[in-house]
Amino acid sequence: MRDEGASEREAGLRAELAAAGRAFGARGWVPATSGNLSARLGPDVAIITASGRDKGALGEGDFLAIDLDGAPLGAPEERASAEAPLHGALYRRFADVRAVLHVHSPAATTISLVAGSGEVTLRGYEMQKALAGVTTHEHAEVIPVLPNEQDTVRLSTLVGERLDHHPDAHAYLLAGHGLYTWGWSVAEARRHVEALEFLFDCELRRLALRGDGR
Ligand SMILES: [Zn+2]
Numbered sequence: 001m002r003d004e005g006a007s008e009r010e011a012g013l014r015a016e017l018a019a020a021g022r023a024f025g026a027r028g029w030v031p032a033t034s035g036n037l038s039a040r041l042g043p044d045v046a047i048i049t050a051s052g053r054d055k056g057a058l059g060e061g062d063f064l065a066i067d068l069d070g071a072p073l074g075a076p077e078e079r080a081s082a083e084a085p086l087h088g089a090l091y092r093r094f095a096d097v098r099a100v101l102h103v104h105s106p107a108a109t110t111i112s113l114v115a116g117s118g119e120v121t122l123r124g125y126e127m128q129k130a131l132a133g134v135t136t137h138e139h140a141e142v143i144p145v146l147p148n149e150q151d152t153v154r155l156s157t158l159v160g161e162r163l164d165h166h167p168d169a170h171a172y173l174l175a176g177h178g179l180y181t182w183g184w185s186v187a188e189a190r191r192h193v194e195a196l197e198f199l200f201d202c203e204l205r206r207l208a209l210r211g212d213g214r
Pocket of ligand 1: 082
């Protein structure tokens with residue numbers, strides 16, 4: 001029997017993700033069909049943007065169901081984003097995460113390349129309080145930066161190993177590639193993208209004004 005509640009919930013998540021994609025597109029954060037957006041449907045199932053779609057012009061039909069290995073669960077001709085394993089690994093790692101959002105914005109891409117130490121540390125910004133659980137600008141938010149890698153299954157293992165050392169991280173960066181962040185709802189993950197983009201932009205300006213890269 002068809003579960004009306006579940007299909008209504010899925011339709012709601014598709015609408016929320018599509019709206020987030022359009023907002024990110026308007027800001028120039030998902031150019032040239034880059035980026036991908038997903039939400040958890042159940043313990044072992046998520047929906048994710050289909051490969052090759054313009055994430056700034058998403059409709060509710062531009063998503064497909066995947067398992068947590070990133071494999072499509074529907075028609076065989078449907079192609080999930082190549083980065084679906086990275087989404088699945090985060091749902092596996094954090095049982096209560098409900099959404100994973102990934103953007104290729106200029107600020108995230110640039111700061112990932114200037115972070116020589118393998119991480120970006122943000123401190124002193126009021127905006128950090130937009131990250132779940134952070135209550136003060138005095139918090140040091142450490143965002144791991146990993147080398148980019150085309151084998152996304154292998155990369156998801158490397159990400160897991162880094163996150164073992166950063167259990168409180170809200171996000172990670174792939175060098176020269178972009179930002180991954182997550183949340184306990186689509187709205188929270190979207191707030192994390194918006195806050196981190198603001199913070200990366202401020203941090204890049206601060207580094208440029210100092211001129212010494214510290
Ligand atoms: Zn990407």
